[in-house]
Amino acid sequence: MKNQARLLTTTPTTPSAKILPPHLPLDVIHRVLDLAYYDDNFEPDRKLLARCSLVCKDWSLPSQSLLFKHVQLRTQSAFESFSAAVNHDSEKGRHLANSIARLHVLLDFGNADALSISSFVAAVHLSSAMFELEVSIFGRGARREDDAWIVDAGADQTPSFDADILAMLCCGPQISALRVNNWSGNDQLALQLLCVWPTLSSVHLTGLAPAVRSPESPDETIAPFPCNLREAHLSFQSSPTLSFATWLLLNSSQSLRVLHLEREVSPDLSKFLISQHKSTLSSLTLHACTNPGLASLIQDCEELEELQFMDPHVSPLLLKKLPRALKHLAFAIDRNTLLHAAVDGLRAMKTLRRITIDVCPGGRVHPSMPGLKVACATNGITLSRTSSARAFHALVRGDPLPVTTFPRTKNVTNLKTMLAISRSKDFAAAAASPRSVASLNVESLAACGTLPPTVDLSMELKDSTKPASALVMV
Template sequence: MSVLDCFAAPVVSHQTPDLPGLSACSLVCKSWSIHAQRRLFRRVAIVSNESEPHQNARRISLFLDAIHPATERGRCLGSCVLALTLRHADRKGLSKALLRVPNLRHLDTTTSSCDFDAPTLTAFRGKGPQITSLCIQEDFSFFPGQHSGRMHRLVAAFPSIRLLEITSNANSTLPPFEPPPKLSLVAVKFKTTLVQDIGPCLSSLTAGDGLQLLLHDSLRGTRSFTPTPDIGVNLRSLSLQTIDADALGLVHCTNLERFELGRFPDLATLRAIPPSITALSISGTPAANVPVGISFGTFLEELESGFPNLRTLTWTVDFMPPAFAREALEGVCKRRGVRLSLQVVSSERPDSEKDDSENAVELELKHRYIRI
């Protein structure tokens, strides 16, 4: 079966499986068929096209028929599904799929598909798979409260989640989970370019029973919270677009190994990052003209004296920085024994060619909790 493994790709990697190759192998002979089909169904992706609703419904219907539990073949193929991407699907289709894939580990979906009633959510808790990784997109910005509620209910239905990725294009805050779902999260990633205040949401995900959410602040229009010592204590990887370091309380994330920020950190954020990290990823250039900004020289000084465990630094920029800046950073990293990865957005490699070692912490977590 090593031939078939050449066509398949691990769920945790950036590689994509050779679906035509696996399909061809399933037609070679009877002894190859079931093994090829198992690899075909290991990672299923049905990304709906809103302009073709009938074709979308047909794709989902064919998938549900293939994994129907009434047949031995359906139960076999349903048990093979480890990763499922189902976006903008009918909620009935998604609910049926989740109840037919007992070994599912990773789910990628959108809140438009998650308008589940209470009995369905109860069925997920009792009969659904033990999902350990969830990527969910809040996809309709004109109903942010409604879609946030759907996301909150889905997360609460799967207490087994350890890796959580939330995407939101809504130009508002992400409301905190109330009550907190009490997940044992080890990795959290927020893709929220237009959402500035994600501190309360993150804290409600990573805090214990002592979390205290304060009332709505009518002056600032945001929610605030009182951090407690157990906030983020289990987190090993945290990815954010932007954050107010003072509000987040990063100091409590004492086991954090990887920190990613979608901008260049200001001094307060840089000093708030736990010294335990082994990997740091930042983007952009210093905002020297902003009062809370940081000069490149100050950044190098902090990098030189802080983060005793740092082994990898990834810096993503829109254009190649000046030679003096690159040389200075390379010098600091060389003295510290830190592997530097400089990525220019315009020439960034496609996902299929990315080096997984650049994100070794997150890759190790995926291997452990998605178990591929």
């Protein structure tokens, strides 16, 4: 027995085969990653997605595809990593390029590693299926030198885009939504970019309010903006002029559905815009509403389904008698908000289904808050609360897509819809009238690099666990 025991203890055991975890179905992986895409402030959670791309081979490409749904390019180094990742010579590069629904570029001449103008143009062309472009421009006092804006204390403003740059942008993807954040001293930059794309249905302008004038003759006004806009978001440092608002929305009298004036504008401008578009507006956002005349105009908007205020100060006359078709009401609350008026107004509302409130300091202890909760519960109204201004702004903005329900949302499904719209639009445009770059300046085109070929949507993807080189940089 001892010998047998010794034999048992000295005989090496056969190592058991390594048990690999089972593969999750691809649709389950996509569902998990889609739910993890946005953080609490409705911004893409890039750090989490970058980690997910390193989990295993099955997770790599889906995670990277989500990372490239919304690309940010802040520096020239980021662009170089981005262009390597979306290299059209590889199937994976073409797939990542075709995943870009949003592109955000930052032009800051004060940065030593600033994105060059030619790289900006090349990034637009590389994003062949892009739906929305966001351009942020910073700084005052610059001059143009070769392909860059250089700090120059003697210059009074950032230079405008030259004709070759605008022509090359025209030859890129035909986007549907444009955001321009102009924090430079040049009030013509936003106008230049607006006139590049005749396919725009949504514009979001912040920073310096544009001045409508001809660059050749400052005393001569330019032709009205040609696009039929569905959405207009205006958030300027100072109230825009009536001439600019008229120029921007003259051809949108029958198409404008969403009007967002997130910063305070003059009462006359607010009244003018609402009176001009009250028959078509379905969503209206204002900074505040304390003017009785403005409140009366809003009450007359018969098609209005969503009403939102960024500031806690709202006229009790409006809160007591909301537009009759309203489905979603959003506003901020502090200790001085006349919340009892909203509680009284809810009793007469038959269509209201959701209220979203941004609880500012002091709003948590508002004496009418319990009454609001009871009124919402009694009338079957969903009450959503947040104490984050960033989250509140993201909630009230939503994605720039046509909607039939409110509040509008931000989710991955919307990003996929944007890509589908862009692909169908570019395909139709190419079939009807293929864009040509033959008439453009050859040297300028060379400076922007070779334009990418058309992306083949039917390709078979070769996955890799190696993350794209642009994941950390974009």
